[in-house]
Amino acid sequence: MNDVDLAGRRALVTGASRGIGRAVAERLATAGARVAINYLRRRSAADEVAAAIRASGGECLVVRGNVADAEHVGRIVDAVVEAWGGVDLLVSNAATGVQRPSLELTRKHLQVTMETNAFALVELARRAAPHMPDGGRVVAMTSLGGTRVIPDYGAVAASKAALEALVRQLAAELSPRGITVNAISAGVVETEALDHFPERDRILDETRRRTPAGRLVTPDEVADAALLLCSPLARAITGQTITVDNGYSIIA
Numbered sequence: 001m002n003d004v005d006l007a008g009r010r011a012l013v014t015g016a017s018r019g020i021g022r023a024v025a026e027r028l029a030t031a032g033a034r035v036a037i038n039y040l041r042r043r044s045a046a047d048e049v050a051a052a053i054r055a056s057g058g059e060c061l062v063v064r065g066n067v068a069d070a071e072h073v074g075r076i077v078d079a080v081v082e083a084w085g086g087v088d089l090l091v092s093n094a095a096t097g098v099q100r101p102s103l104e105l106t107r108k109h110l111q112v113t114m115e116t117n118a119f120a121l122v123e124l125a126r127r128a129a130p131h132m133p134d135g136g137r138v139v140a141m142t143s144l145g146g147t148r149v150i151p152d153y154g155a156v157a158a159s160k161a162a163l164e165a166l167v168r169q170l171a172a173e174l175s176p177r178g179i180t181v182n183a184i185s186a187g188v189v190e191t192e193a194l195d196h197f198p199e200r201d202r203i204l205d206e207t208r209r210r211t212p213a214g215r216l217v218t219p220d221e222v223a224d225a226a227l228l229l230c231s232p233l234a235r236a237i238t239g240q241t242i243t244v245d246n247g248y249s250i251i252a
Contacts, residue, residue: 015094171239187245
């Protein structure tokens with residue numbers, strides 16, 4: 001993917017201070033895009049990403065904000081537009097969730113998870129679309145739990161299923177403007193997010209065992225898929241959920 005040229009493109013990546021979000025931000029910057037790094041709590045981590053991008057000759061902006069809050073989303077997008085005049089690439093990556101059986105979930109658990117993982121995409125697209133020219137790209141990060149059962153994953157699974165439905169709706173609505181909307185469904189990736197799973201080590205071992213490739217997907221491999229979807233090469237791909245899992249999901 002190193003030959004993809006995104007020079008002059010303006011990108012906003014939410015939840016970009018660590019894990020997959022960081023990998024995506026750095027990959028887009030390597031391809032020449034200016035990248036706005038959104039974070040919520042860890043300014044030092046966001047600054048570390050920014051320093052790495054700048055050290056490689058890239059241009060970036062660090063923007064704090066909670067994507068579950070519509071006012072925050074407005075400020076995030078406004079900061080990018082004020083700095084660079086618009087948004088070409090939008091990657092909705094920030095996510096949260098509660099790991100517990102569905103019957104133990106409260107309405108608050110579901111509401112917070114839905115607002116962060118699913119509803120934020122709509123608010124981000126609503127705010128960014130007026131400043132997004134023809135050829136704009138929107139990419140959302142989902143997971144295999146959006147279409148299958150994973151223990152204690154009910155809240156997140158529901159939010160990811162909703163996210164994938166919203167990707168299809170937004171794709172149809174924004175397509176006449178030349179804007180594509182897609183999702184990436186990553187397999188198990190060893191990031192800090194897995195630390196919240198009670199059976200983390202068992203999940204990692206079992207995933208390696210049943211994956212044809214015999215290994216986990218890396219954040220960089222997910223970032224490669226995001227780069228493709230953000231590039232002109234993917235101009236005819238929209239409304240799709242692209243699975244990146246080393247073949248894990250094809251095994252019964």
